Amino acid sequence: MIARPPLSRWSYRHVLDLAAFSQEDYATVLELASRFRALPMSGPRRLPALQGRLVTTLFFEPSTRTRSSFELAARRLSADVQSFSPASSALAKGESLLDTARTYVAMGADVLVVRHRCAGVPAELARDLEAAGCRTAVLNAGDGLHSHPSQALLDLFTLARHFNPETPTLEALAGKRIVIVGDVLHSRVARSNLWSLTACGVDVVLCGPASLLPDAFAQFTHAPPPGQAQDLVAQRGSLRIERDLDRALEGADAVMTLRLQQERMKEQLITSLEAYHQRYGLSHRRLERCGKSVPVLHPGPVNRGVELSGELLDDPSRSLVEEQVRNGIPVRMALLYLMAASEPASSAAGLS
Ligand code: NCD
Numbered sequence: 001m002i003a004r005p006p007l008s009r010w011s012y013r014h015v016l017d018l019a020a021f022s023q024e025d026y027a028t029v030l031e032l033a034s035r036f037r038a039l040p041m042s043g044p045r046r047l048p049a050l051q052g053r054l055v056t057t058l059f060f061e062p063s064t065r066t067r068s069s070f071e072l073a074a075r076r077l078s079a080d081v082q083s084f085s086p087a088s089s090a091l092a093k094g095e096s097l098l099d100t101a102r103t104y105v106a107m108g109a110d111v112l113v114v115r116h117r118c119a120g121v122p123a124e125l126a127r128d129l130e131a132a133g134c135r136t137a138v139l140n141a142g143d144g145l146h147s148h149p150s151q152a153l154l155d156l157f158t159l160a161r162h163f164n165p166e167t168p169t170l171e172a173l174a175g176k177r178i179v180i181v182g183d184v185l186h187s188r189v190a191r192s193n194l195w196s197l198t199a200c201g202v203d204v205v206l207c208g209p210a211s212l213l214p215d216a217f218a219q220f221t222h223a224p225p226p227g228q229a230q231d232l233v234a235q236r237g238s239l240r241i242e243r244d245l246d247r248a249l250e251g252a253d254a255v256m257t258l259r260l261q262q263e264r265m266k267e268q269l270i271t272s273l274e275a276y277h278q279r280y281g282l283s284h285r286r287l288e289r290c291g292k293s294v295p296v297l298h299p300g301p302v303n304r305g306v307e308l309s310g311e312l313l314d315d316p317s318r319s320l321v322e323e324q325v326r327n328g329i330p331v332r333m334a335l336l337y338l339m340a341a342s343e344p345a346s347s348a349a350g351l352s
Contacts, residue, residue, distance in 0.1 A: 009024055009025075009028050012025075012338075012339070013126075013339070014123075014126040014137055014138045014139070014140075015139050015150075015335060016138065016147065016149070017146070017149060018199075019226060022199075022233065023170055026153075026156065026170060026199060027170055028338070029338070030156065030157055030168055030169060031169075032338065033157050033334040034157075034330075036076075036329075036333045036334060037161075037330035046075070047077055047078065050077040050078055050079035050110075050336065050340050053079045053111070053340045054082060054107070054108045054109045054111075055071075055074035055079045055080070055082075055113065056081075056083070056109040056112050057071060057081070057082070058100070058101065058104070058113065058114045058115070059086075059113075060086050060115060063115060063142075064301065066141050066151070067113075067115070069328040070113045070141065073335075077333055077336060077337060077340075084104065097121070098129075105136045109136055110137065111336060111339055112137070112138050112139070114141060115141040115143070116143050117144055119143050119144030119147075122141075122143050123143075137339045139335060142188055145188055145264070146191065148191075148299075149335075150331060150332055151299050152192035153196065153335070154328045155189075155196075155256065156196050157331050158297065158324050159173060159176075159254055160172045161323075162320060162323075173197070175202075175203070176253040177202070177203045178197060178203070178255070178256060179204075179206075179252045179254075179255045180205070180206050180255075180256045180258065181245060181255065181282070182207075182208055182212065182258035182280060182307055183212045183259065184206055185212045187258045187259075189258065190258055191220070193256065194217075194221055194239065198221045198239060200237070201235070201236075203237045203238045204238070205240055205241075205242050205248045206241045206242070207244075207280065208243075208280060209243070209269075212269055213241065213243075215241065217239075217241060221236055245280055246286070249286065249289035252290045254296075254297065255294060255295075256297040256298070257282055257297070258307065259298070259302065259303060281308060283312055284309070284311060295320045296318055
């Protein structure tokens with residue numbers, strides 16, 4: 001049993017993007033994820049919170065971590081879980097994505113966890129389902145280059161836990177300097193992290209070649225989030241670009257590196273993998289520039305020896321990559337709990 005979290009603060013039916021999240025929203029997710037993470041790892045690990053609920057994963061793009069992490073999270077909350085595979089589905093017979101989704105809604109899906117290679121598809125689906133009178137929640141598990149909310153939230157939780165293991169709150173993050181290096185252009189993870197980190201008072205330094213990090217990213221969080229007249233976050237952390245990795249690392253508190261997403265590149269955007277590693281790859285030696293021992297994050301999958309050296313990836317005293325994977329489960333439990341349990345039919349059983 002864990003104490004009932006403060007659901008009254010949660011106002012979202014769908015989680016599509018983090019641009020409009022307030023500091024209170026981040027605090028709610030971190031608090032709940034901490035409680036789920038603290039549950040004993042042995043003995044009965046299931047909470048009855050989502051008993052009788054159905055979580056369906058609709059992944060139109062490959063995934064190793066995100067999909068299985070969502071499915072495990074749903075099972076740990078006692079939800080039924082159903083997963084859709086495009087290759088063996090009626091999509092191949094020409095069924096539309098909306099009709100496919102409605103098929104799962106007709107089977108009783110309470111939450112659809114959706115990944116798609118095109119930006120905006122989960123949001124369109126949420127709109128179409130609402131227009132059709134369905135109460136099903138849509139959770140974006142990565143759409144094109146746009147957004148990957150659960151990944152950024154698990155990154156935030158991992159960083160907060162690293163800085164303050166006892167109390168992984170927003171206060172643990174404020175004023176930290178975090179470097180994001182690599183293929184920012186093709187990264188929905190980086191875009192979501194820019195919203196979440198700056199909202200929590202982190203100063204972000206972006207690093208990468210101009211072909212993978214256009215100058216415009218320096219203004220990414222300056223205008224109000226899309227569709228909003230005003231930013232709900234009064235004072236965001238700063239954001240700047242530093243093209244030289246050694247300079248970017250000076251004084252950093254953590255470094256996040258991103259996969260080179262060659263499958264999304266329409267043309268050659270780097271001269272060679274060797275040259276890329278030389279300039280933007282992380283290694284123990286390179287991290288000495290930070291002036292202190294700092295952790296390294298990567299959303300995975302990793303190109304070993306490209307974004308970071310194999311030795312660094314395998315060094316548990318520096319690499320938080322496996323910790324990110326572990327934290328994905330309590331963070332996704334938190335999201336599923338908040339979404340499914342805040343619906344009127346909620347049976348938040350087991351949380352007193
Ligand atoms: C990321 C993604 O799919 O956006 N991976 C993930 O979800 N862990 C990043 C990537 O593919 O490089």
